[in-house]
Amino acid sequence: MSIRDALKADLSTFSPQERRVARVLLADYPRAGLGTSAELATAAGVSPPTVVRFARSLGHTGFPALQQALLDELSERVASPLSLYEDSRANRAEGHWLERGVQLATDSIARSLTSIPKAELDAAVTLLADPRMRVTAVGGRFSGYLAGYLARHLRQIRPNVSAPGDGQTIDAADVIDADRRNVFVVYDFRRYQARTVEQVTQLADAGAQIICITDEWLSPAAQVATVVLPTSVRSSGAFDSAAAAFLLTELLVDAVLDRLGPTAIERMVRWEEASANEVLD
Known part of the structure; x- marks a missing residue:
């Protein structure tokens, strides 16, 4: 669990003065904690010894x-495939690569998805199942495929769902037209894309609801999101895994289908009829 997660989970164990330090750190995480203890104390309006007690x-x-x-968290947050490769080879467990990979993936998926607060999951489903909302799914260079996967499934069970052709682009029209009737599902994982974060901030300022599906270190886009769904990206190799985010995407679609009920089933029937000539008998 990251320091941010520990603080968000429960501040009741801290003294009132320590809670002031925690709130300053959370408000500008992790940068607020990377200066001197005196600087953090000044920002929180407490004494330097209080910062030490907080630590x-x-x-x-x-x-x-x-x-x-x-700093260790920050290093993990910006880890490159090359550094991940070096770490994975240095800490590789015994056994066949398939068994290692399956064990790590299943453990990471179960641990990360069951750690997401149920209230956050339900809030995401509520937004995605609301027929009054216009849903757009976007991602990055790789996560754009997840965004497209979500959009293609949601389109079969509800109207007003879209994804950019490349799964990545939020254009000027999206920002200009955004209001409180828009839901943007943003997939953003470490080595976060500055342009995506900037555009998501603009969308949130316009009143759009943001569902941020990210990693355990949290994209900066999570700071303006209505709902944040962190997933594990741990893998046994050089590249981050999208397995947990992929499974979460499928589970969200199924939950939205259950929430919509008969209206979604009716749309699925019409979808099958409209696309019947595209499928081999």
């Missing part, structure tokens, strides 16, 4: 240890 309350020996933990 110890998190289980660290002091502020330098907390800062190192933040």
